[in-house]
Each structure stands twice: as C-alpha cells, then as structure tokens.
Amino acid sequence: MVYDCVVIGGGPSGLMASVGAAQNKARVLLIDKGDKLGRKLAISGGGRCNVTNRLPVEEIIKHIPGNGRFLYSAFSVFNNEDIISFFENLGIELKEEDHGRMFPVSNKATDVVAALLRKIRELGVQIRTNTPVKTIHFNDDHHEVVLESGETIATKSVVIAVGGKSVPHTGSTGDGYAWAKKAGHTITELYPTEVPITSNEPFIKQKTLQGISLRNVALSVWNPKGKLIKAHQMDMIFTHFGISGPAALRCSQYVVKALKKFNVPSIEMRIDCFPDEHEETVIADIQKRISEEPKKTIKNVLRGMLPEKFLLFLIDQASIDCDLTADQVPKQALRNLAQHMKSFSFHVNGTLSIEKAFVTGGGVSVKEIAPQTMASKMQEGLFFCGEILDLHGYTGGYNITVAFVTGNIAGTNAAYHAFS
Numbered sequence: 001m002v003y004d005c006v007v008i009g010g011g012p013s014g015l016m017a018s019v020g021a022a023q024n025k026a027r028v029l030l031i032d033k034g035d036k037l038g039r040k041l042a043i044s045g046g047g048r049c050n051v052t053n054r055l056p057v058e059e060i061i062k063h064i065p066g067n068g069r070f071l072y073s074a075f076s077v078f079n080n081e082d083i084i085s086f087f088e089n090l091g092i093e094l095k096e097e098d099h100g101r102m103f104p105v106s107n108k109a110t111d112v113v114a115a116l117l118r119k120i121r122e123l124g125v126q127i128r129t130n131t132p133v134k135t136i137h138f139n140d141d142h143h144e145v146v147l148e149s150g151e152t153i154a155t156k157s158v159v160i161a162v163g164g165k166s167v168p169h170t171g172s173t174g175d176g177y178a179w180a181k182k183a184g185h186t187i188t189e190l191y192p193t194e195v196p197i198t199s200n201e202p203f204i205k206q207k208t209l210q211g212i213s214l215r216n217v218a219l220s221v222w223n224p225k226g227k228l229i230k231a232h233q234m235d236m237i238f239t240h241f242g243i244s245g246p247a248a249l250r251c252s253q254y255v256v257k258a259l260k261k262f263n264v265p266s267i268e269m270r271i272d273c274f275p276d277e278h279e280e281t282v283i284a285d286i287q288k289r290i291s292e293e294p295k296k297t298i299k300n301v302l303r304g305m306l307p308e309k310f311l312l313f314l315i316d317q318a319s320i321d322c323d324l325t326a327d328q329v330p331k332q333a334l335r336n337l338a339q340h341m342k343s344f345s346f347h348v349n350g351t352l353s354i355e356k357a358f359v360t361g362g363g364v365s366v367k368e369i370a371p372q373t374m375a376s377k378m379q380e381g382l383f384f385c386g387e388i389l390d391l392h393g394y395t396g397g398y399n400i401t402v403a404f405v406t407g408n409i410a411g412t413n414a415a416y417h418a419f420s
Contacts, residue, residue: 164360
C-alpha cells in the first residue's frame with residue numbers, strides 16, 4: 001500500500017499535520033519513535049498547556065525573534081484565532097490569561113492531547129508508536145520511509161515534524177536534520193534558546209542569592225562596548241548556577257549570540273529593579289524613608305523596597321554597613337545604592353545545554369521552504385513543520401503557535417500534493 005502522506009513525529013506540529021492531511025481526504029500514517037504521542041504537549045505550560053497566544057498577529061511575530069517574518073504568509077492561511085476555534089470545536093474550552101496566553105479552562109494539558117488524539121483517530125489516521133525511522137529515500141514519484149526494523153513504507157508525501165534537540169526525553173533528539181540534509185537542505189547552526197543562564201560570579205558560586213525571585217524587573221544584555229543588546233521586563237530568579245525565570249529565558253539567546261559574536265568568555269547583564277522609575281525617584285524614595293525614621297538602621301528603614309536578602313546584598317555592594325542608623329549613611333553612599341537598584345551589573349558565561357533548553361534555535365533554513373505551504377524547495381513531496389525549522393519564539397504560547405500553524409499548513413499541502 002502507498003500512503004498519501006506519512007507524518008514523522010507525534011508532537012504538536014506532527015499531530016496538527018496529521019489532522020490537516022486527513023481532513024483533506026489523505027490516507028495518513030503517523031509515525032513516532034516513542035511510546036506516547038503528544039509528550040511535549042503534555043508537559044507544556046507547566047502541565048497546563050499554553051495552547052496559543054491571543055495577541056494580534058503583528059505582536060506574535062515580534063515575539064518570534066527567530067525568523068518570525070517568514071510566518072506572515074502562513075498566518076494569512078491559518079492563525080492563532082484559527083487554533084482557538086479548532087480546539088473549541090474539539091470541546092476544549094479555553095481562557096485568556098496575562099499577555100494573551102490561552103489555556104484550557106481545566107488547566108490540564110492532558111485534555112488538549114486527548115482531544116487531538118480523538119480527532120486524529122476519528123479522521124482515520126493510522127498511528128504507529130515505538131517505530132523509529134532510520135532514513136528516507138527520496139524518489140521522483142514517491143518516497144520511501146525506511147524504519148529501523150528494515151521495513152519500508154511507500155508514500156506520495158512526507159511531513160517531517162520531529163522537533164529540534166531540546167527536551168530530548170520527549171523524543172526530540174535531532175533525528176530529522178540528517179534526513180533534511182539528504183534532501184539537499186541547509187541546517188543553520190543549532191543553539192539553545194529559552195534556557196537558564198550560567199554565571200561564575202562569586203555571589204552565584206557562593207549561592208548568596210539562590211532562590212530569590214525578583215518581580216517585574218528589567219533584565220538586560222550588554223555588548224563589550226557597553227551598548228544595550230536586549231532588555232526584557234519580567235520576573236526572574238537567582239539559582240545555584242546563575243539566573244532563570246521568564247526574563248532570563250528570553251535573554252538567553254542574546255547571551256549565546258553575543259558570546260559567539262564577540263568571542264569573549266563572559267557578557268555583562270544588568271538588573272533594573274525599578275524599571276518604571278527614574279534613578280532620582282528611587283533616591284527621593286530612599287531619602288523620604290530616612291527622614292521619617294532617621295534613627296532606625298538603614299536595613300530596617302529600606303525594608304520592603306526589595307526582597308530582604310537581595311536588599312541586604314545591594315546595601316553591602318554599595319559599601320554601606322547595614323547596621324548603621326539611617327541618618328549616618330553618607331549621601332554619596334545612598335546614591336551608590338540607588339544606582340545598584342537601578343543597574344546592578346554582573347557577568348554571565350553561557351547557558352545550560354541545548355538539551356536543557358525549552359526551544360532549539362537554528363534548524364532547516366527557512367529560505368529553502370515555501371512559506372505558504374511549508375513545502376521543501378529542494379525536494380518535491382517533502383514538507384517540514386515545527387521546531388525542526390529555523391523558527392523559534394519566546395515562551396508564552398508562541399512556539400506552540402508556530403508548531404500548530406506550520407503543522408496544519410504542511411499537512412494540508414501534503415494532502416494536496418498527493419492528489420495533484
């Protein structure tokens with residue numbers, strides 16, 4: 001039997017590609033090397049599954065720093081609102097949270113996975129799990145998917161949806177890059193994105209601030225000449241190896257790129273604890289507190305401005321004895337403290353590995369992919385979707401949006417190709 005479409009990879013993009021192809025009357029086989037489909041989906045959004053993001057398309061593209069503009073054509077065919085309708089039609093009620101993030105009302109990622117799998121079975125998609133693929137033979141009129149077992153499956157079109165190299169326990173171990181190269185594709189350099197950042201600073205190594213969370217701070221990355229590369233205003237946390245949390249994850253790719261571009265062992269980062277206030281306002285606030293309670297110790301007067309451990313750390317950094325009474329602290333030392341609160345500088349030396357990253361940067365070059373169909377420009381009947389492509393977004397429902405959009409379009413067009 002010759003299939004119309006074989007989809008390799010049962011993650012978000014592969015599941016959506018199977019639906020897209022089967023809805024267009026294709027005979028579809030979905031192959032996954034793992035024992036369970038939708039494993040990445042089941043752990044996404046902290047187990048709640050951030051299905052998509054409801055921001056306008058223009059905003060979504062801005063949140064996909066890795067080649068987001070490539071997706072304009074795709075979004076004109078199938079977009080985030082279509083994803084929302086798709087899941088609501090499957091009986092998954094969604095709710096909107098901060099920054100446009102969409103979650104199932106049940107807060108259960110497993111509900112989203114189950115609904116997708118029901119739809120796939122309803123459409124008659126054949127599923128084979130525990131079935132690793134060895135290679136693909138590309139021919140003019142059909143392709144052959146060769147399994148590790150030696151079995152060969154003939155198909156008119158192939159959708160490669162095997163993910164990148166991040167979160168390998170879900171099955172993303174970079175298998176697809178070799179098949180893409182075999183078809184003549186360029187793989188751009190792979191690197192970790194949305195990944196915790198590492199630092200050798202003494203306060204990190206000594207775990208001085210480990211576990212301290214900072215809310216709504218501006219975290220920034222600076223080049224060796226002191227020019228701002230990127231800043232993100234969100235929450236962050238100090239860890240035993242460096243920094244993590246949403247702001248750090250978003251800054252991580254800029255750290256990776258700067259270390260490489262400038263060929264330096266470390267890059268400067270800064271934390272602005274009061275991004276919505278001028279330094280003078282911060283100084284005025286400190287002085288007002290002192291004038292109200294001049295005889296209290298400086299640490300007690302400033303209590304509540306920042307998490308206590310971090311406040312004491314900054315007081316120390318400003319060379320102030322925290323047990324001095326507030327009226328004894330020199331004006332210049334207070335100015336110094338305000339500067340630390342507005343621009344605490346430290347150095348970072350890299351990130352955790354690509355396997356520990358939430359998302360893979362780099363992949364199959366989008367210059368070699370037709371943006372409206374996700375078809376390979378190098379090989380007839382070959383389609384790509386999801387994280388194997390050189391596309392990546394920030395966390396917050398953007399990568400899953402890319403996966404669902406490119407998956408739907410790849411599957412739909414694979415079916416059209418099979419019948420053309």
